[in-house]
Amino acid sequence: MVVGASHAGAQLAASLRQGGWKGEIVLVGDEGTLPYQRPPMSKAYLAGKNTLDQLAIRSAAFYAKQEITLLDDSVQAVDRTDGRVTLSRGGSLAYDELALCTGARVRRLAAPGADLCGVHYLRTAADVELIREAASPGRRAVIIGGGYIGLETAASLSGLGLQVSVLEATERVLGRVTAPEVSAFFDRIHREEAVDVRTKATVEELVGTDRVQGVVLAGGETVPADLVIIGIGVEPNTELAAAAGLQVDDGVVIDDHARTSDPAIVAAGDCTSHLMTRYGRRIRLESVSSATEQAKVAAATACGKSQRITALPWFWSDQYDVKLQIAGINTGYDEIVLNGDPAEGRDFTCYYLRRGELIAADCVNRPRDFMFSKQVIIRGGQVGRDELALQAVG
Amino acid sequence: MAVVTFVSHDGDTHQAPLEEGRSLMQVATENAVPGIDGDCGGEAACGTCHVVVDPAWAERVGSSEAGEEGMLAMNPEREPTSRLSCQMVLCEAWDGLTVRLPEFQM
Numbered sequence: 282m283v284v285g286a287s288h289a290g291a292q293l294a295a296s297l298r299q300g301g302w303k304g305e306i307v308l309v310g311d312e313g314t315l316p317y318q319r320p321p322m323s324k325a326y327l328a329g330k331n332t333l334d335q336l337a338i339r340s341a342a343f344y345a346k347q348e349i350t351l352l353d354d355s356v357q358a359v360d361r362t363d364g365r366v367t368l369s370r371g372g373s374l375a376y377d378e379l380a381l382c383t384g385a386r387v388r389r390l391a392a393p394g395a396d397l398c399g400v401h402y403l404r405t406a407a408d409v410e411l412i413r414e415a416a417s418p419g420r421r422a423v424i425i426g427g428g429y430i431g432l433e434t435a436a437s438l439s440g441l442g443l444q445v446s447v448l449e450a451t452e453r454v455l456g457r458v459t460a461p462e463v464s465a466f467f468d469r470i471h472r473e474e475a476v477d478v479r480t481k482a483t484v485e486e487l488v489g490t491d492r493v494q495g496v497v498l499a500g501g502e503t504v505p506a507d508l509v510i511i512g513i514g515v516e517p518n519t520e521l522a523a524a525a526g527l528q529v530d531d532g533v534v535i536d537d538h539a540r541t542s543d544p545a546i547v548a549a550g551d552c553t554s555h556l557m558t559r560y561g562r563r564i565r566l567e568s569v570s571s572a573t574e575q576a577k578v579a580a581a582t583a584c585g586k587s588q589r590i591t592a593l594p595w596f597w598s599d600q601y602d603v604k605l606q607i608a609g610i611n612t613g614y615d616e617i618v619l620n621g622d623p624a625e626g627r628d629f630t631c632y633y634l635r636r637g638e639l640i641a642a643d644c645v646n647r648p649r650d651f652m653f654s655k656q657v658i659i660r661g662g663q664v665g666r667d668e669l670a671l672q673a674v675g
Numbered sequence: 676m677a678v679v680t681f682v683s684h685d686g687d688t689h690q691a692p693l694e695e696g697r698s699l700m701q702v703a704t705e706n707a708v709p710g711i712d713g714d715c716g717g718e719a720a721c722g723t724c725h726v727v728v729d730p731a732w733a734e735r736v737g738s739s740e741a742g743e744e745g746m747l748a749m750n751p752e753r754e755p756t757s758r759l760s761c762q763m764v765l766c767e768a769w770d771g772l773t774v775r776l777p778e779f780q781m
Contacts, residue, residue, distance in 0.1 A: 570714050597715065651746075652750065656749060
């Protein structure tokens with residue numbers, strides 16, 4: 282029984298079958314669709330460049346052939362003693378192995394007016410379809426949050442011909458995840474694409490009569506809006522695990538084999554918190570690559586095999602003609618080395634070092650640097666600064 | 676039925692039906708071909724769908740484009756006819772295409 286049918290759940294079900302699982306496999310999801318690729322939601326799907334069918338992780342025929350049952354439902358409770366789950370639409374199902382892939386949900390904005398008509402969040406295909414209906418050329422879109430989702434959404438809506446503003450509460454966009462030089466780069470390219478980027482912009486309230494008409498900032502200015510999209514992060518869906526008595530620490534706690542505190546239950550994806558030896562602390566990653574790897578390891582564990590979660594985390598983002606690829610996590614860096622100039626043009630790499638060792642890299646239109654960085658970091662990060670500065674462009 | 680063939684590093688072969696308009700990576704994952712991950716979903720962002728095109732097919736299939744080339748350039752298993760299979764959109768004329776898989780996707 283796999284609870285949650287996004288990247289982790291879909292991969293876990295497929296890997297169970299590939300790993301030799303002979304019994305029934307039930308994949309429970311409540312979006313009413315085939316499991317689909319989530320990263321394009323803020324990018325190509327929002328821009329109308331593809332259909333949900335094209336974004337299906339696997340086709341309906343695949344699940345049928347692999348004898349994986351897709352159940353359009355959600356799980357209300359887990360009874361670990363009896364090995365049963367209670368379903369929201371009534372009834373219960375027994376399981377031999379349980380996998381929790383419950384993912385994450387958007388963080389809600391706690392400001393007056395945030396529930397007005399015309400105010401959207403962006404996580405699911407259904408969210409995006411509502412935004413697309415409202416996104417007519419010439420309309421004014423205000424995006425609250427200058428993280429990856431906010432900036433990708435800004436790029437997509439700008440491409441659809443909307444007038445876009447981005448409101449970031451801190452002093453720079455992507456402040457939580459990148460060096461100031463990289464933030465300044467993204468700030469610049471959005472301005473070059475006619476997006477109105479405002480930092481230190483704290484939202485006081487959203488105003489409008491029937492529909493949202495504006496966003497009021499601390500200081501009193503009102504930014505006019507025909508639609509508002511809030512992208513201020515996600516929170517893991519851990520309630521089911523916590524209610525079942527599993528250990529939760531920010532995310533559902535898993536070990537290197539993707540086992541929860543109950544060895545009969547595995548978990549994978551955005552809902553998990555994993556002690557990563559590479560970083561010496563528990564980390565809850567929000568990424569497809571991590572969800573996919575954890576799901577493969579969880580499936581191996583459920584099949585009685587032994588694999589470990591070891592891959593280097595990596596991420597990507599597409600905005601306009603800029604493809605950003607990120608290798609590793611830069612937390613704790615004490616030095617950066619730039620190759621190329623973030624203040625000009627649209628290709629450079631920002632390497633992050635700690636005590637002289639490479640720990641992460643933000644690669645802008647530099648796939649070669651990205652692959653190079655991955656390999657260096659995996660080998661332990663030893664690299665000469667000259668080598669980083671002189672690394673052939675690409 | 677038009678087919679494409681994947682030869683694993685160990686020499687095992689897997690055949691899959693050729694679906695015109697879909698990428699070789701999609702056909703591989705759809706048919707549970709081991710050794711092709713396609714983690715990024717076809718964005719040429721992850722490099723986990725690396726294949727080596729049979730030299731007899733190299734000219735017809737074409738060579739890698741700039742972004743794809745950048746992803747392959749640093750790969751130790753890189754060969755002259757390496758491609759990212761997510762960037763190879765299938766057409767009927769490729770019936771019989773054979774590709775080899777590297778030992779590791781990275």
